[in-house]
Amino acid sequence: MARRDIKPFGNVPKKAIGQMGRSLLPSRTFLQALNLGIEVINTTDHLHFSKDCSRALLRMQYCPHCQGLTLSKPCMGYCLNVIRGCLANMAEVDLHWRGYIQSMEELSSAMSGTYDIEHVLLNFHALVNEALLQARINGPELSQQVNKVCGPPVRKPTQSPGCSFDQNKDNQGLKIFSRDSEETLTSRRKEFISHLRLYRAFYGGLADQLCGNELAAADGLPCWNGEDVVRSYTHRVVGSGIKAQSANPEVKVKGTDPVISQIIDKLKHVIQRLGVMLFPP
Incomplete structure (x- = not known):
């Protein structure tokens, strides 16, 4: 019999290792994915506009001032074409x-x-209690196994400082404090996900939000179309994304930004990893 065959705590250590492994892997994957999300936001926040985009923005925002039209806002369709052209790469995300x-x-x-x-x-103490109970139940058998492997114990008289135990303190046991559900990691994680869900369409709808909330004139009001103040914008309004910009009359978009391509590849990779966590092979 080898020392490794002596299992004073039964299969509890193996059970504890299994539970820790199963719980740590999803948490680590979640944190890695969260860091990628931060990287995506920071990267797209610092993208540089092309020269065509800069000229289109200048024309949309400031050219009316040269004609004394300081209060005129761009037409909605005109604004969408300019902003969708400028944010075409971002819409690919x-x-x-x-x-x-x-x-x-x-x-x-x-x-x-x-x-x-x-x-x-939070429930690890239950495994510790179970392990101690196993050791207590198997005490006599464990002593025999230890004696076979290590030999009978040799007791030598030693001088050691006296130990005193406070019986009252010993009887108090461990105090388990109740935790407010709002303070748990689970509740915080759910709260974070609920907020994140609100920005699911952020990249696809950013141009519409910018034009609809602050940049463009309200429907029915005179507006700037890039050349003059008119009743309505008559050019075609294109959709979002790189492919749709081939018909954009206001901004020329050449192709996908390499930085955006890298971000998309990273997102694809982490989505695949998250899928493996949910549906292991």
Whole structure:
């Protein structure tokens, strides 16, 4: 019999390792995905506009001032063409950003029970109690096994400082404090996901939000079309994304920004990893 065959705590250590492993992997994957989300936001926040975009923005915002039309706002269609052209690369992130948020939401929902590190740690004391109980039940058998492997114990008289125990303190035991549900990691994670869900369409609808909320004139009001103040914008209004910009009359878009391509590849990769976590092979 080898020392490794002596198992004073039964299979509890193996159970504890299994629970820790199952709970730590989803948490680590969630944090890695969260860091990528931060990278996506920071990268798109610092994108540089092309020269064509800068000229189109200048024409839309400031050319009316040269004619003394300081209070005129761009027509809605005109504004959408300019902003969608400028943000065409950013709109390419939309589909993958939506998939990223959905995958984060699904993983967060799956992180419960033994797949939730907080749940495992808060209930770890139960495994410790179980391990001690196993050692107590198997005490005589364990003593025999230890004697076979290590030989009978040799007791030598030693001088050690006296130990005193406070019986009252010993009887108090461990105090388990109740935790408010709002303070748990699970509730914080759910709150974060609920806020993140609100920005699922952020990249696809950013141009519409900018024009609709502050840049463009309200429907029915005279507006600037890039040349003069008119009743309505008569040119075709294009959609979002790179492909749609081939028909954009206001901004020329040459192709996908390499930085955006890298971000999209990273999003695809993390979505795949999150999918593996949810549906392991």
